[in-house]
Amino acid sequence: MTERKLPDYGDVAAAAERIANYAHRTPVMTSRTVNADFGAEVYFKCENFQRMGAFKFRGAMNALLQFTPEQRAAGVVAFSSGNHAQAVALAAKLLSIPATIIMPLDAPAAKVAATKGYGGRVVTYDRYTEDREQIGRELAQKEGLTLIPPYDHPQVIAGQGTAAKELIEDVGPLDALFVCLGGGGLLSGSALAARHLSPRCAIYGVEPEAGNDGQQSLRSGQIVHIETPKTIADGAQTQHLGHYTFPIIQHTVEDILTVSDDELIAAMTFFAERMKMVVEPTGCLGFAAARARKSSLRGKKVGVIISGGNVDIHRYARFLAGERES
Ligand SMILES: *Cc1c(COP(=O)(O)O)cnc(C)c1O
Numbered sequence: 001m002t003e004r005k006l007p008d009y010g011d012v013a014a015a016a017e018r019i020a021n022y023a024h025r026t027p028v029m030t031s032r033t034v035n036a037d038f039g040a041e042v043y044f045k046c047e048n049f050q051r052m053g054a055f056k057f058r059g060a061m062n063a064l065l066q067f068t069p070e071q072r073a074a075g076v077v078a079f080s081s082g083n084h085a086q087a088v089a090l091a092a093k094l095l096s097i098p099a100t101i102i103m104p105l106d107a108p109a110a111k112v113a114a115t116k117g118y119g120g121r122v123v124t125y126d127r128y129t130e131d132r133e134q135i136g137r138e139l140a141q142k143e144g145l146t147l148i149p150p151y152d153h154p155q156v157i158a159g160q161g162t163a164a165k166e167l168i169e170d171v172g173p174l175d176a177l178f179v180c181l182g183g184g185g186l187l188s189g190s191a192l193a194a195r196h197l198s199p200r201c202a203i204y205g206v207e208p209e210a211g212n213d214g215q216q217s218l219r220s221g222q223i224v225h226i227e228t229p230k231t232i233a234d235g236a237q238t239q240h241l242g243h244y245t246f247p248i249i250q251h252t253v254e255d256i257l258t259v260s261d262d263e264l265i266a267a268m269t270f271f272a273e274r275m276k277m278v279v280e281p282t283g284c285l286g287f288a289a290a291r292a293r294k295s296s297l298r299g300k301k302v303g304v305i306i307s308g309g310n311v312d313i314h315r316y317a318r319f320l321a322g323e324r325e326s
Contacts, residue, residue, distance in 0.1 A: 006248060007154040009196035012161035012189060015062040019159060022061050022094060026050050026163070028170050033274055039298040042290070043174075045167040048279050048309025052118075054235075055163050055186055055307050056087035056150070062159030063148050064091045072097050074144040079132040081107040082235055083308055084150035089120035100145060102132050110312055151185030152242025161189025165197065167303050173198035175300035178286035180307040181205035181214050181256065182236040184245030190305065191252035201303075202254040206289040208233040208261065215256040217241050218249065232261045232325060235282030235308060259288040265319050267291065271306075272320060280311040281319070 029044045047055040064076060075098035078088040085101045092099035099120040103112060104127040112122055125135050140147045148156065163186075168174060177194050179187045187205040194201045207214050211229025217240075225240045241249065249256075267284035271277045286304045290297065318325075 004243060005154070006244060007158045007189075007192065009192050011154065011158035012165055012193050012196075015058070015155070015158040016162040016165055018065050019058055019061045019162065022051075022091075023058050023162070024050055025166055028167060029275065029277075031275055038290075038294045038302070040294070040300045040302050042302045042304060043167065043171045044275075044287070045163055045303065045305045046277070047163055048277060048283055048306050050163075050308075052083070052086045052090045053308055053310040054083040054087065054280075054283075055160055055305070056083040057090060058162050059153075059156035059159035059185055059189070060084065060087035060091040060148065061094075062162075063153065063155040064088070064095055064097060066155055067095075067097065067146065071146045074098075074146070075100060076148055077102065077136055077140050077145040078148050078150070079103075079136045080150050081111060083310055085111065085115050085120070086118060086310075088148055089115045089118035093119045100139060100143075102136050102139070104132075108312065149242075151183030151238075152244050153185075154244055157185050157189045157192070157244060157248070159189070160186045161191075161193040163305060164190035164193040164303070167305070168194065168197040171301070171303070173301070174201045174303045176202045176204065176290075176297060177303040177305070178204050178206055178290045179305050180236065180282055180285040181207045182282070183238040184214065184241045184249055186305065186307060187253065188245040188248035191248060195252050203252060204289065205249065205253055205256040206285040207256060207258050208236050208264070208285070209258040210261075211236060211238070212256070212258045213239065214241055214249070215258060217246060218253065218256050221250070231281075232264060232319070233282040233285060235280065236285065257289040257293075259285060259292065263288040263292065265322075268316075269320055277306075278309045278311065278316065279306055280308050283307045283309060
């Protein structure tokens with residue numbers, strides 16, 4: 001096995017400086033209703049207001065800013081049908097780096113259009129018969145492109161950690177921090193920041209109930225692989241944690257919690273109705289979990305990362321109307 005140098009807090013701090021001129025310092029919001037309901041101080045870090053609508057811009061920008069001149073000239077490749085694709089496409093555009101994004105043939109037209117809108121070249125594959133990672137590696141090799149994965153990469157992890165760093169800088173040390181969990185880039189980066197800036201903070205990762213591979217991994221001590229889970233939290237439909245993200249999570253995270261799709265819709269409805277915010281299903285994971293255990297948070301200072309706000313507006317309207325997806 002190859003040696004992996006795990007990122008640390010110094011990498012998060014360096015990433016914060018590196019991306020400061022490009023990423024938004026997103027607002028931290030509070031709700032009197034939530035504070036009264038919890039009997040606690042709850043601080044929401046609103047990455048739904050980040051550029052391209054999710055925290056993923058932080059990691060992508062941090063990685064692309066470290067390209068050598070040769071890498072910049074050749075270009076970047078990423079595989080994703082979601083926020084990572086748009087993050088890499090936007091970061092590449094800002095740095096005038098050619099971007100190739102590998103997306104499934106049946107990716108939503110709006111996402112393909114958004115990626116192309118940022119100037120990215122879209123290469124499609126058949127998700128039932130082809131392996132996107134292999135396509136990515138082949139393209140990278142043939143054209144000399146640098147592959148930036150969505151979560152299992154030290155520079156991506158360090159970039160994602162800058163959101164929690166800002167949150168704690170803005171509101172001070174926390175007792176608990178709830179973070180949405182897919183492949184663990186956001187959670188491991190947040191944990192690096194929180195461990196350093198707020199050492200007594202209990203850090204929780206939150207997954208959809210249907211895709212609790214992270215919880216299984218933490219409990220069994222090894223990376224558990226699952227089938228693509230069926231959940232409305234499309235940003236957390238990952239099948240496994242990463243070789244960088246898992247060891248960090250293992251050493252820093254208190255527990256991994258799960259929430260149901262119904263709890264996500266209830267949280268999404270609350271954000272819309274009471275806080276006037278559009279939050280995508282995956283972005284609701286942290287708050288949904290905090291809400292379910294609010295009695296244990298009484299009197300505490302709690303951070304919740306809202307990870308993104310990209311959701312097809314018609315789909316969003318159907319969720320709020322109480323319609324379920326088939
Ligand atoms: C990617 C994503 C996640 C999950 O992030 P990981 O780093 O894969 O754990 C959560 N929320 C949103 C909105 C995302 O785009």
